[in-house]
Amino acid sequence: MRRRRARRKDRGREPRNDLMTEPELPGTSFAASTGEAASPEPLQRQVQNLRALFVATLMALVLLSVGVNIFLWYQVRTVRKELKVTRAFIEDYQKNKDPLLNRLVSSLQSFAQDHPDLTPILEKYGIKPPSGQASQPVPAPTPAIGSTGR
């Protein structure tokens, strides 16, 4: 009985090896963080290190943000320029080129009535010579231009 009691006492004195409650790193124990065991100097140093790391990360993010912004504004400028050119082309076509093409085609159709040797050229581009007399209105010629192609 005495031996058993002595063994139980010895077991109580032995340091327990509990992996779930004890941290692996000695510096990160709860006692150290509360300042009971550790001096304030390493803590202050850790805070300073963390602050320096935070500032460095912020600077890296700011640099990344500047790069992304430069790329995006370059893209904005390029796309806007392209859009402006495309809009100007479409506007110019609708205002100037399309009426001119319509007049050209209708004039050629009228001319082909008196000069049948022009008809093969018109047919090559899908423009049908007007079937009626010259006084009849000319069918819309512009769609025929784009409808067949060469």
Next chain:
Amino acid sequence: MMRKDWFASVLVAVLFIGAAAAVVASFQVGFSTRALRRLQPQAVAFQARLNIAQALLNDTLEYSKRNPAIDPLLQSLNLKTNAAPAGPAQGQGERAPQ
């Protein structure tokens, strides 16, 4: 210590401003690209029409060498000048519609 806090605050502010600018730029790229995508098929179709019209005009100008009766028609459309002499200067008085 206070100086470092101030510096970090400035960095955070710059980061927020940069993020906001990136969001604005992204929206602008998106809207402009969508508008361009909507207009580009139209522009391609018009360009194809112009190419065909240019080919038709070339053939008509070639035809006008055989039959000068078409010259007044082309001159009325300003597609051919009336001062085009025959010979080596052929084609100089021709104008393309583009």
